[in-house]
Amino acid sequence: MKHVRLELTANGRESDIHPMYDVLANAPFVERATALQWNWAGDTLGILHYIVGDIEAYEAAATDIDEVIECELEPAGDDAFYAYIFDELTPASRAMFEPASYSGLVVVPPMVYHENGDVSISAFGPAEVLQRAIEQMPDPIEITVRSVSGLTGLPQVTESYLSDRQQAALTAGLELGYYDVPREASQEDVAAALDCAPSTAAEHLRKGEAKLVSATVGSR
Numbered sequence: 546m547k548h549v550r551l552e553l554t555a556n557g558r559e560s561d562i563h564p565m566y567d568v569l570a571n572a573p574f575v576e577r578a579t580a581l582q583w584n585w586a587g588d589t590l591g592i593l594h595y596i597v598g599d600i601e602a603y604e605a606a607a608t609d610i611d612e613v614i615e616c617e618l619e620p621a622g623d624d625a626f627y628a629y630i631f632d633e634l635t636p637a638s639r640a641m642f643e644p645a646s647y648s649g650l651v652v653v654p655p656m657v658y659h660e661n662g663d664v665s666i667s668a669f670g671p672a673e674v675l676q677r678a679i680e681q682m683p684d685p686i687e688i689t690v691r692s693v694s695g696l697t698g699l700p701q702v703t704e705s706y707l708s709d710r711q712q713a714a715l716t717a718g719l720e721l722g723y724y725d726v727p728r729e730a731s732q733e734d735v736a737a738a739l740d741c742a743p744s745t746a747a748e749h750l751r752k753g754e755a756k757l758v759s760a761t762v763g764s765r
Contacts, residue, residue, distance in 0.1 A: 574602035644678035711753035
């Protein structure tokens with residue numbers, strides 16, 4: 546059994562797959578989008594996104610698409626909102642989702658849309674099933690395998706795999722700028738946030754980082 550992190554690209558031809566795919570990947574009013582959950586029912590798709598962008602422009606675009614059956618939006622702070630879209634699938638988008646029904650394959654949310662239009666997603670299952678799913682992607686979708694790992698490579702499993710203190714140290718480091726380039730915080734800053742000795746903070750960071758690296762690239 547393998548966990549793979551995949552990157553999908555339609556090379557600018559997202560509209561050939563589905564108009565909503567084109568909006569999420571290419572619209573200037575969508576800065577960032579993440580598909581949180583979805584329910585595919587053969588000819589229709591219900592999908593919940595978290596989007597950073599212009600909610601009014603997004604609503605205008607979505608409601609102007611013939612395939613969209615229902616659109617519900619809810620603000621989530623400045624320039625961010627949740628978007629529920631229920632729409633009809635085109636033949637190409639149906640073919641893109643069909644491998645998710647293969648026996649033994651689990652597609653793991655979230656699905657992340659990047660600024661260049663590429664999409665990242667995780668899947669878990671037997672190696673032969675994963676390979677068949679990749680091979681069945683319709684034109685013009687191209688898939689790149691970014692990483693291969695075991696079960697602990699799944700985001701939710703990796704998070705639970707960390708101890709509470711390791712999770713707290715990594716979170717503090719991220720929030721303080723310890724992982725920025727150039728680095729904006731030190732191990733001493735992380736230690737102060739955790740109310741512990743710098744040597745203890747350093748140990749939590751090192752062990753947490755080692756687990757994340759091992760989960761992501763250590764099993765091939």
